[in-house]
Amino acid sequence: MKRLFQALGIAALIGLVVVLGVAVERSRSKDAFVKSVAAGRLPAAPAFNLPALSDQGRVRLADYRGKVVVLNFWASWCAPCEDEAPLLASLSAEQQKDGVAFVGVDANDVVGDARSFARRFGLSYPMAHDADGSEKDRFGVTGFPETFVLDRTGRAVQWFPGPIDADSLRAAIRKAENA
Amino acid sequence: MAALALTLTAFAPLAQAADPEPVAVAGVTIGGVDVAGMTGAQATAAVTTAYTSGLVRVHVGKRNFRVVVKRLNVRITNLTQAVTAALAMTAPGDVHVVLTYDRPTLIRSVNAIDTASRVKPTKARWTWRGRRPVAIAEKSGSTVDRAKLRTDVTAELHKPTGRQVTATLLKLRSSLPISKLPPAITISRNDHTLKLYRVSHRKTVLWRRFGVAVGQSAFPTPRGLFRIIEKQRNPWWFPPDSPWAKGLKPIPPGPGNPLGTRWMGLNVSGVGIHGTPDAASIGYSASHGCIRMRIPDAEWLFKHVRVGTPVKIV
Numbered sequence: 001m002k003r004l005f006q007a008l009g010i011a012a013l014i015g016l017v018v019v020l021g022v023a024v025e026r027s028r029s030k031d032a033f034v035k036s037v038a039a040g041r042l043p044a045a046p047a048f049n050l051p052a053l054s055d056q057g058r059v060r061l062a063d064y065r066g067k068v069v070v071l072n073f074w075a076s077w078c079a080p081c082e083d084e085a086p087l088l089a090s091l092s093a094e095q096q097k098d099g100v101a102f103v104g105v106d107a108n109d110v111v112g113d114a115r116s117f118a119r120r121f122g123l124s125y126p127m128a129h130d131a132d133g134s135e136k137d138r139f140g141v142t143g144f145p146e147t148f149v150l151d152r153t154g155r156a157v158q159w160f161p162g163p164i165d166a167d168s169l170r171a172a173i174r175k176a177e178n179a
Numbered sequence: 180m181a182a183l184a185l186t187l188t189a190f191a192p193l194a195q196a197a198d199p200e201p202v203a204v205a206g207v208t209i210g211g212v213d214v215a216g217m218t219g220a221q222a223t224a225a226v227t228t229a230y231t232s233g234l235v236r237v238h239v240g241k242r243n244f245r246v247v248v249k250r251l252n253v254r255i256t257n258l259t260q261a262v263t264a265a266l267a268m269t270a271p272g273d274v275h276v277v278l279t280y281d282r283p284t285l286i287r288s289v290n291a292i293d294t295a296s297r298v299k300p301t302k303a304r305w306t307w308r309g310r311r312p313v314a315i316a317e318k319s320g321s322t323v324d325r326a327k328l329r330t331d332v333t334a335e336l337h338k339p340t341g342r343q344v345t346a347t348l349l350k351l352r353s354s355l356p357i358s359k360l361p362p363a364i365t366i367s368r369n370d371h372t373l374k375l376y377r378v379s380h381r382k383t384v385l386w387r388r389f390g391v392a393v394g395q396s397a398f399p400t401p402r403g404l405f406r407i408i409e410k411q412r413n414p415w416w417f418p419p420d421s422p423w424a425k426g427l428k429p430i431p432p433g434p435g436n437p438l439g440t441r442w443m444g445l446n447v448s449g450v451g452i453h454g455t456p457d458a459a460s461i462g463y464s465a466s467h468g469c470i471r472m473r474i475p476d477a478e479w480l481f482k483h484v485r486v487g488t489p490v491k492i493v
Contacts, residue, residue: 075447077401108403108447110493132404132489133446142448 034140034159037148042155042179045071045148048135050128053106053114059128061154067101068176069150070169073136075109076117078144084163085121091169092125100173104128107136107144151179206271209261211339222262229339230255230278235332236343239296239323246288246332252281253336280336285329292346293323302355303378305363307404310493312363314378317353324349357381362483364452364490366470368393368400371462373452373470375480389480391452392460392471398423400468400492405445407452407488410481414442419449423467439474441481445490452490453477 036043049060061069072088074081092102102125106114111129118127130136139148147160149172157179158172203222205215212229214222231253235246255261257277265274300320305312324347335342362377371393377386394400398421413432418424430436439454452470454477460466461473470492472480 075401075403077399077403108401108405108445110402113402132406134406137406137408137446142446144447 030137031140031142033138033156034161037156037159042151042157044154045150045156046135046138047154048105048128048130048138050105050130050135053104053111053118053127053129055111059103059126061103064101064103064150065154066152067099068152068173069148069154070095070100070102070173071105071148071150072102072145072164073105073107073139073141073147074145075107076113077109080163081117081145082121084145085117085123087164087166089122089124091166092123095173096125101125105130105136107131107141108133149173149176151176155179201266203265204269204271207265207268208273209265210255210276210337211273214262214265219262219266222265223258226255226258226261226276226339230276230336234342235335237292237328237332238343238345239292240321240348242296244292244295246285246292248336248342250281250288251284251336254279276337278336280333285332289323289325289328289332292328293325296346297322298351300351300353302353303357303360304355305360305489307491310365310367310491312365312376312383312489312491314357314360314363314381314383316357316381317355319353320351321348322351323347361485361488362386364484364488366391366393366400366452366490366492368402368464368492371464373472373480375483386483387479389472389476390461392455392457392463392465394466394468395464398467399464400466400470401447401450402492405447405450405490405492407443407484407486407490408446409442409444410484410486411442411444412481413440414438414453419467421449421467439472439477441474441477443477443481443484452480 033043033046045061047061049058052059061071070092088102096102104123104125104127106127107130109129114129145163147164147169148156149158149169151157157176160168200218202216202218203214207214209222209226210230212226214225217225231248233248235248237244237246255276256279261274261276298320301318303317304315306315307313328344328346331344335344357378358381360378362375365374365376366372371391373389373391374385375387376383378384414436415432416430416437418427418429432440435456437455439456442451442453444451450468452472454474455461455471456474457471458473460471465471
């Protein structure tokens with residue numbers, strides 16, 4: 001009888017370890033990309049091909065190979081995005097001449113709201129619309145705004161899990177140019 | 180000039196004296212190729228050309244493909260015997276040909292035709308007309324029956340002319356038919372309702388309608404399209420990274436837990452559908468952005484949605 005209990009105990013322990021392992025594995029897969037960026041492993045950014053917010057054509061990340069890319073995830077209902085938008089507008093104007101491309105991804109949003117947001121803040125760079133946020137999820141983005149800086153070969157050099165500030169973004173762009 | 184004329188006349192009788200080269204009689208064919216009146220060399224050339232060049236046309240639906248016979252390296256193994264037999268015939272008749280061809284190339288050609296013409300099946304999905312979800316049916320796909328096409332093309336190689344095949348298509352079933360499409364949710368912030376839609380007899384129908392509380396004006400529930408990405412029974416409540424939650428401590432599962440007994444998290448952090456012990460708030464804009472439901476409603480909904488269920492908030 002004692003042996004039986006021991007065996008059951010061991011079986012339960014193994015079961016627990018397996019379940020925990022699966023849980024850890026799951027949570028890891030969701031934020032694998034951002035963690036890898038944060039650790040400086042320069043992972044390749046997931047490719048996306050999304051409809052343009054303007055409703056004309058599509059926005060493909062692969063089209064920006066050869067340029068440093070500032071990839072900004074946002075939504076019109078996000079208050080910190082409103083605070084960040086004027087800075088993005090001025091920095092994109094400042095940096096565009098130097099082979100740096102700004103690309104926006106509007107996710108989990110209403111198209112009309114997003115278009116007026118972009119117009120209101122004069123965000124004139126290419127904007128993709130990720131209707132249900134599933135492409136955003138592949139990046140491991142969980143809130144807005146979040147920004148990635150990619151080097152010319154599409155590797156993520158820096159991740160900003162919140163609003164950017166001008167100096168850090170300029171530094172990240174410089175880092176991407178030299179990566 | 181005179182010398183040339185002399186040589187010519189000298190040769191003429193010699194040529195006439197030699198046996199004329201034998202030719203096949205009228206009505207003789209080799210593998211269906213008419214060789215009547217041909218010498219051995221001419222018949223050999225005609226039969227070889229007919230069987231080792233040209234195309235097999237392959238029709239797949241409305242598209243046309245071609246298999247270039249030359250690439251299949253067709254050989255007539257009994258060509259010499261066949262021509263000898265044909266020349267020896269005194270009455271109309273056909274001499275069969277025996278062919279070999281490069282089978283790996285044929286397999287590759289058929290596979291390439293299948294790959295190029297394959298139609299992938301699509302899954303059933305939800306689309307949105309304003310606030311109403313509409314279920315879009317799946318589409319089945321098609322693929323070429325490769326084994327049959329190989330047999331059919333091989334049969335055509337054994338014909339000297341007019342080689343064409345219509346490929347047989349096999350249906351590829353969708354992995355998600357409309358009858359299996361999981362439900363979809365629309366939440367109206369103005370009406371304070373959560374509506375669950377499902378597919379019944381291939382049509383979108385309203386399944387259940389619940390009263391909910393949504394975000395107060397300072398913390399509006401975001402508008403847009405979302406997906407449920409996590410489901411939790413008896414969740415802990417953790418203070419979100421927001422000014423209003425500063426200094427608050429996590430709350431374990433139990434009667435006073437602000438998330439009730441079920442949590443259905445959306446793919447934006449901090450926003451989800453959950454039960455609430457504060458049933459009086461239902462019907463109002465009272466939350467910090469979440470969608471609150473009565474506890475039994477949340478438990479019922481939890482059982483009928485899954486990770487991936489789309490949620491449109493208007």
